[in-house]
Amino acid sequence: MKIPAYRRIATDLADRIRAGEYRPGDALPAQRELSAGYGVTLMTLRQALQELRDEGLIVQQAGRGTFVAPVQAAYRVDTLRSFVEDLREQGHRVATEVVAVALDGGLRLERVRLLGDRPVIHQTSSVPAPWAAAIADEDFRRVSLYAALAEAGVTIVRASERIVPGLLTEPVAGHLRRPAGEAVFVSERTTYGMDEQVVVVDRAVIVGDLIEIRAERAATRLSLQWGTVRDRPFG
Amino acid sequence: MKIPAYRRIATDLADRIRAGEYRPGDALPAQRELSAGYGVTLMTLRQALQELRDEGLIVQQAGRGTFVAPVQAAYRVDTLRSFVEDLREQGHRVATEVVAVALDGGLRLERVRLLGDRPVIHQTSSVPAPWAAAIADEDFRRVSLYAALAEAGVTIVRASERIVPGLLTEPVAGHLRRPAGEAVFVSERTTYGMDEQVVVVDRAVIVGDLIEIRAERAATRLSLQWGTVRDRPFG
């Protein structure tokens, strides 16, 4: 019995939540009920719940209950959002042009993002087969890919992103109306749903003249966002 | 008695730490000792300590004790650290070459960072006058700039970083032993001490072939780190 009980309980509950046994917004059984169910003290159970709370999986409200955290809140809590949401948050008008949509098993979506009237991001998104069909007939000029996925019942859990600098090359340079050879960011983002399933793979080319990455680091807080070069907070 | 005991204790201990009664690296009294001192149970005291641990103020080690987090540790807690610390954490050997040191009021330090034997980062750091004198005679091949500042009694509170893609140009290209025109990251980082005073201004050029930015986004956690291109965790 090497791993502590509270950790086993936390893992078990997390699995149940991720498996969909308790859905976002649902109330979990009461603490006393759960503690009896697992055969541990209230104290021990609360320790398990704290793990889940630290991970952002549940929300506790005194007098009301323990609820599975709604996924929507995750976006807004500064972490699981995309370029576009970052920029909109900062008051920029971001428009989307759909360059191409292809459906061969999975869905391949090629979009250009415009900041005001200047194209700044060329983005190719791939959605694997299971979910592609459910969202294939959306109008992606108006509906965000993530909104469409959410409507189709897909829950986003986490995302992993990799960014390297690059040079603008021809197929994309035309879409961004910029000369080839310019400095750009190249971002590869993989978005995961429940059970570590890949929901979206994004590849984005981002014009370096107009967009930058900002990181704020403090003792315990870290924030990361995409911003426009013009309104830099320092310098 | 509206505020709970554990919170009062946490506040009291935090105040003592910030007041310097316990200095970074010092061990706090044992948990049993503290609980007796405050007249509460071990459980209650541990709840107070957890608050401090969540804030990154203390570090606990089973069998050894509870220690006031060294300012250095703040870096390691995934948030206030630099390229080099990020890379070292991942097990890479990072060496430093000092290209130039100038002292005209402030301190201007020009360094090249080597990953193994390949130069990957060209970094120019400026330290304003007040602190420049105190660290001017350090050997920056062996001592990190932040370590020197820490020794001089400078506390780092936060850092703000801006990253854009760029093209490698000639003065720096030579130092990095790479052809001009390659894709690079350009990072401008400002580090602040107490009272929002600027402690260091860094400008770094980072070879894009070898170094990348990784961001992991989950419901509540966000991590950002520099990594080498070779050991990518996905793809």
Place this chain on the structure above:
DNA sequence: CTAGAACACAGTTCTAGAACAGTGGAGGTG
């Protein structure tokens, strides 16, 4: 029909112990 009191139920805080699990030093043994 409404205002407020009473109640049921939720999470929260706390006690007083007990036993477990790492860490490092003091002694003993080869």
Place this chain on the structure above:
DNA sequence: CACCTCCACTGTTCTAGAACTGTGTTCTAG
């Protein structure tokens, strides 16, 4: 002298309760 065991010390996990506070509903008096 080197190694190893034991022990004292640390933080960690857990029990079995008790009392508290916050929230919403239900019942009752006006």
